[in-house]
Amino acid sequence: MTAPTKKRLTTSAMIASFADPGQRTSPAPFGHALNRLAEERPEIVGLSADLAKYTDMHVFRDANPDRFFQMGMAEQAMLGAAAGLAEVGLVPFASTYSVFATRRAYDFLCLDIAEPGLNVNVVGALPGLTTGYGPSHQATEDLAILRACPNLTIVDPCDSVDIEQAVPQLADHAGPTYLRLLRGKVPTVLDEYDYRFELGKAALVRPGRDVLFVSTGLMTMRTLQAAARLEADHVDAAVLHVPTIKPLDTATILRELRTDRLVITAENHTVVGGLSEAVAATAAFAGIATRIQPAALPDEFLAAGALPTLHDRYGLSTDALCARVKAAL
Amino acid sequence: MTTTALPTTARAAKIARLEAAATRIRHHALTMGEVQGQGYIGQALGVADVLAVFYGRGDGELRLRPEDPEWDGRDRFLLSIGHYAIALYAALAEAGTIPLAEIETYGSDDSRLPMSGMASYTPGMEISGGSLGHGLGVACGMGLGLRHRGNPARVFNLLSDGELDEGSTWEAAMACAHHGLANVTAVVDVNGLQADGPTPGVLKTEPVTEKWRAFGWHAVRVDGNDVDALLAGLDEIRDQTTSPSVLICDTRTGRGVPFLESREKAHFMPVAEHEWAAAHDALDGVQR
Numbered sequence: 001m002t003a004p005t006k007k008r009l010t011t012s013a014m015i016a017s018f019a020d021p022g023q024r025t026s027p028a029p030f031g032h033a034l035n036r037l038a039e040e041r042p043e044i045v046g047l048s049a050d051l052a053k054y055t056d057m058h059v060f061r062d063a064n065p066d067r068f069f070q071m072g073m074a075e076q077a078m079l080g081a082a083a084g085l086a087e088v089g090l091v092p093f094a095s096t097y098s099v100f101a102t103r104r105a106y107d108f109l110c111l112d113i114a115e116p117g118l119n120v121n122v123v124g125a126l127p128g129l130t131t132g133y134g135p136s137h138q139a140t141e142d143l144a145i146l147r148a149c150p151n152l153t154i155v156d157p158c159d160s161v162d163i164e165q166a167v168p169q170l171a172d173h174a175g176p177t178y179l180r181l182l183r184g185k186v187p188t189v190l191d192e193y194d195y196r197f198e199l200g201k202a203a204l205v206r207p208g209r210d211v212l213f214v215s216t217g218l219m220t221m222r223t224l225q226a227a228a229r230l231e232a233d234h235v236d237a238a239v240l241h242v243p244t245i246k247p248l249d250t251a252t253i254l255r256e257l258r259t260d261r262l263v264i265t266a267e268n269h270t271v272v273g274g275l276s277e278a279v280a281a282t283a284a285f286a287g288i289a290t291r292i293q294p295a296a297l298p299d300e301f302l303a304a305g306a307l308p309t310l311h312d313r314y315g316l317s318t319d320a321l322c323a324r325v326k327a328a329l
Numbered sequence: 330m331t332t333t334a335l336p337t338t339a340r341a342a343k344i345a346r347l348e349a350a351a352t353r354i355r356h357h358a359l360t361m362g363e364v365q366g367q368g369y370i371g372q373a374l375g376v377a378d379v380l381a382v383f384y385g386r387g388d389g390e391l392r393l394r395p396e397d398p399e400w401d402g403r404d405r406f407l408l409s410i411g412h413y414a415i416a417l418y419a420a421l422a423e424a425g426t427i428p429l430a431e432i433e434t435y436g437s438d439d440s441r442l443p444m445s446g447m448a449s450y451t452p453g454m455e456i457s458g459g460s461l462g463h464g465l466g467v468a469c470g471m472g473l474g475l476r477h478r479g480n481p482a483r484v485f486n487l488l489s490d491g492e493l494d495e496g497s498t499w500e501a502a503m504a505c506a507h508h509g510l511a512n513v514t515a516v517v518d519v520n521g522l523q524a525d526g527p528t529p530g531v532l533k534t535e536p537v538t539e540k541w542r543a544f545g546w547h548a549v550r551v552d553g554n555d556v557d558a559l560l561a562g563l564d565e566i567r568d569q570t571t572s573p574s575v576l577i578c579d580t581r582t583g584r585g586v587p588f589l590e591s592r593e594k595a596h597f598m599p600v601a602e603h604e605w606a607a608a609h610d611a612l613d614g615v616q617r
Contacts, residue, residue, distance in 0.1 A: 066477075074501075076497040077469060081470030082470060084471035087467065087471055088470075092470075111463060112463055112467055115449075116456075116457065
């Protein structure tokens with residue numbers, strides 16, 4: 001008797017990579033960037049709520065044990081303590097999963113950190129759909145929660161380049177920030193383009209005449225892939241990367257929206273309250289009637305499963321983006 | 330740091346000065362309550378002795394420069410119970426951080442003294458309280474940061490027994506103990522009263538002392554309306570070097586004004602317009 005052929009396994013593990021097979025990656029870009037910054041700035045400190053190892057904070061912890069404060073699985077205490085550290089002149093980076101920083105500890109982020117305008121940098125891992133573990137760990141609405149918080153600067157980086165360049169700028173920024181962390185082996189994409197991360201600025205990474213993608217976070221990696229693939233179909237697609245979600249670079253967005261191109265927003269977040277609605281509001285408030293098609297997660301609690309499966313199912317994959325463009329043109 | 334025991338006569342004189350400070354704090358709070366015709370006056374009268382031992386001019390436990398509330402070496406006193414602001418403003422006036430004349434602006438438009446304590450409004454107000462269960466977490470971070478920087482300043486957090494309902498208070502309590510923050514002291518005003526009624530009927534928090542001890546804190550429980558006992562508690566706490574401390578203060582709402590002390594306990598104690606002057610007189614022992 002021969003053993004039956006096993007079905008290829010997929011995984012709904014907590015920690016899964018969204019990098020494509022063979023893609024260039026950098027290990028723990030956040031942790032290493034924080035270490036480089038810490039060498040120059042002694043006031044940089046780190047905290048985690050029992051998730052240092054899974055937020056790349058362990059890199060900082062191991063290099064700077066006297067500047068790392070373990071707060072235990074207690075996100076409220078961690079954000080309160082981060083505020084206290086900032087009150088006495090230190091510049092904390094506090095990491096946990098996005099779901100816990102936003103859903104569980106929002107009152108502390110809002111009142112202890114944002115209201116006094118402290119230089120606390122909250123770092124949330126597993127933003128949007130970057131784990132197949134199910135709704136308990138999928139922070140699909142973190143931007144919707146945080147965009148309404150006054151004083152807060154919000155960054156959704158595309159790749160390791162964005163993260164490495166953002167970390168010192170977040171520390172330099174006097175007020176509170178929230179970074180949607182990509183952790184582990186993070187794709188390296190934007191170094192192939194004439195691009196620098198600039199806090200508060202959107203950047204036209206790729207010009208194009210037929211389609212305008214307005215994308216943030218890891219979806220910029222996907223829109224760039226889609227744009228390259230669409231060339232074969234003689235479709236010329238532009239990519240406007242919007243890594244700073246708040247304050248939104250409305251001037252650059254409006255400049256690009258005054259167009260007759262097909263406009264597609266792309267975000268790793270629910271369609272409610274994220275980039276697509278922010279861009280649509282920006283257009284509507286300015287009297288621009290361009291139709292905007294959102295590529296975003298549905299207003300649902302998402303399934304568990306393997307990330308490639310889920311990104312396909314919910315329209316975040318490169319294939320899904322290409323299909324969407326072809327259907328719309 | 331070691332306790333320096335005062336000679337009996339000097340200690341008695343200090344107690345007398347702090348009791349006088351507490352009476353002034355009560356008068357200031359009544360003045361503010363009268364301006365608004367309302368306020369958390371019951372709590373303010375109840376906690377006045379506790380605030381006096383911290384803020385009493387020349388004698389208070391806190392190392393402060395009243396004229397320089399941002400001095401980096403100051404002890405931090407965090408009011409997480411924002412509604413006690415009326416009491417803290419009274420204490421800050423006693424300490425000299427707020428001009429006495431300013432307290433009459435309490436709760437008015439454009440005043441630096443809003444009804445709920447906010448750091449951005451008031452010199453000497455370290456944090457914005459009001460959402461309960463926040464103070465001790467911030468105190469933990471300040472304690473960690475001051476120790477990290479080699480700054481000997483201490484951190485105090487005044488919280489209420491009602492605030493012990495909040496899980497975040499206990500998260501922070503565990504963190505302070507885990508990190509051995511001897512520079513952090515919690516001061517719990519146990520007045521047995523919450524918004525919905527007496528604490529035992531809202532959510533049972535006793536045994537409070539045992540809870541703090543189980544969380545790794547050095548716990549001292551005193552009569553919070555007894556200046557002598559409060560000073561003894563602070564002396565004991567000052568000697569701690571390895572763990573955070575908690576001073577649990579049993580207080581009586583309305584303390585010092587007999588007709589308010591005996592009034593039915595209420596989170597928001599009603600005081601009639603004609604009673605404010607009588608309350609001032611009662612503090613001074615004048616019978617009407």
